[in-house]
Amino acid sequence: MLLAADVLSALLVCVAVQWISGDQVATLMSIAYLPVWVLIAKLQGLYDRDHRTLRHLTVDEVPQLLTWAVSGTLALGLLMVATATHTFDRVFVGVFVVAIVSAVILRALARVAWRRIIPPERVMIVGDGSLADAARRKLELFPDTHVRVVNVVPTEVARATGTFEAERLAGVNRVILASQNLDEDVLATFVRVCRDLGIKLSVVPPVRGMFGTAVELRHIADLPVVEYNTWHAPRSTLILKRTLDVSVALLASVVMLPLAALVALAIRLDSPGPIIFTQRRCGRHGRPFAIYKFRTMVQDAEARLSEVVVLDRLPEPVFKLKGDPRVTRVGRILRRTSLDELPQLLNVLKGEMSLVGPRPEQVELVDRYAAEQRFRLDVKPGITGPMQVFGRGQLTFEERLAVEREYIENHSFARDLLLLALTVGVVVGRRGAY
Known part of the structure; x- marks a missing residue:
């Protein structure tokens, strides 16, 4: 499908050449040049990443597409100049713009179509205990990954009974090894069997410190090492983020004022007590x-609160209790629609919060954090964030920490914009709210 998208992009380039130049010879040359666009894309690795990656977004490959568009445009331009077909002028500016814009749009549409047409990848998890359970839960919480867990098999059972062969007949495409006791011999066995059967193999690191997208595999003097990167956003990113916060918060405060007044009236009529x-x-x-x-x-x-739950007896910190009897009738509606968060725009304007960031926790709950959990305090909390987008109330505390760590380690202005856009869908769909 990506190949078809690129061919269509190249055809649109031909249309652009004809429309801008009106030169029949130049148009015919651009048509003959069409296979070169595909070749450049292949050399850029633009057809390979989807095979290796479970969840690959078109936005991830924009830098490669820019290189593809520049290379293709320059090569076509040099060909036309060399053959005296056309001069290097506004035609090639148009070629570049059409190539990059059409490629991004058509590739994104191709991936959407592919996910609707092609069945999800069938996955078998091999492992034991909390690590295997965490792998299963995460795959179930992120349906956009386009995988389906068909079986969970203990490590020793899979190795001793030849489960791979049986599962291969059932059409398993990938094995995810999530074993707490991973040693070199076990890993070598799984690598060999999966390679022989043509099954993809993914390994979940058994050491907690190896989790996180700030961890990279590098080579130093041909020695493979796991490198732990620090995460600090550039000053320019922080300035852009604050500008976005203030601009959106001011605009939203004005636009949402009539709705806020209706909410305040509903709260006042529903139950005694302050509105805020x-x-x-x-x-x-x-x-x-x-x-x-x-x-x-x-x-x-x-x-x-003490009548509902005893905090010290909870297995993990919580910020909301499902079925909390203290929630009012209007309160349930406000929580399902997230309208109860509107006054936090004032917190954003005061600089205490951001539009996007980790959820602000109660002081009492933060006091119960372990040292390795306090990383989420390195950035401003947000009205929305990865937790609200990727599961909300369905996530366990450890899963909330995982998605927030991933956000902090990979923070960028573009990611904030994406999370804001995704929040709209979550609020409209009321997923995970209670």
């Missing part, structure tokens, strides 16, 4: 601040 709820939350570097929300609970909710 404030609570101490942890901001960047652990600095406490007062977060603003529309009240969704009864007036004495904090005092009644």
Whole structure:
């Protein structure tokens, strides 16, 4: 499908040449040049990454597509100049623009069509305990990965009973090895068997510290090493982020003012108590601040918390309780629609929060964090963020930390824009809200 998208892009380039130049010879030459566009794309590796990657987005390959468009345009231009077919002028500016724009759009559409037509990759997880369970849950939480878990088999059972051969008959495409006790002999066995059967093999690192996208495999003097990168956003990114925060927060405050007034009236009529709820939350570097929300609970909710749950008995920190009896009728609607978060625009304007970032936790819950969990305090908390987009209330505490770590380690202005766009779909679909 990607090949078809690139061929169509090249045909659009031919149309652009004819439309801009009106030269029949130049148009025929651009048609004859069509296979070269495909060859350049192949040399750029633009047909290979989807085979190796479970979830590959077109936006990830924009730098390669830019190189493809520049290379293809220059080569076509030099060919026309060398054959005295045409001069290097505005025709080639048009060729470049049409090539890059059409390639990005058509490749994105091709991937959408591919995911609808081609069945998901069938995956067997081989492993034991919490690591295998975490792998299964993550694959189920991210359906866009386009995989389906068909079986979970203990490591020793798979190795001893030849489960691979049986599962191969069932059409397994990939084995994910998630074993707590991974040694060299076990890994070598799985690599050999999967290679012989033509099954893709992925290995989940058994060491917690090896998780995270800031960890890269590099070579130093031909020695393979795992490198742990630090994550600090460039100053220019922080300036852009703050500019976006202030601009959007100001605009949204004005646009949403009538709706906020209706929400305030509904809260006042529904139950006694203040309209705005404030609570101490942890901001960047652990600095406490007062977060603003529309009240969704009864007036004495904090005092009644001990009647609902004992924090010290919880297996992990929580920020919301499913089926909480303290939530009011209007509060349930506000939570499902995320309208209770609107007053946090004031927190954004004050610089205490950002539009996008990790969820701001209660001070009492942060006090219970282990040292390795405090990384999320390195950035400003956000109204929305990876947790809200990738599961919300369905995520366990460890899964929330994982998606937030990935966000912090790979923070960029473009990613913030993407998360804001995805948030709209999550809010409209009310996924994971309670």
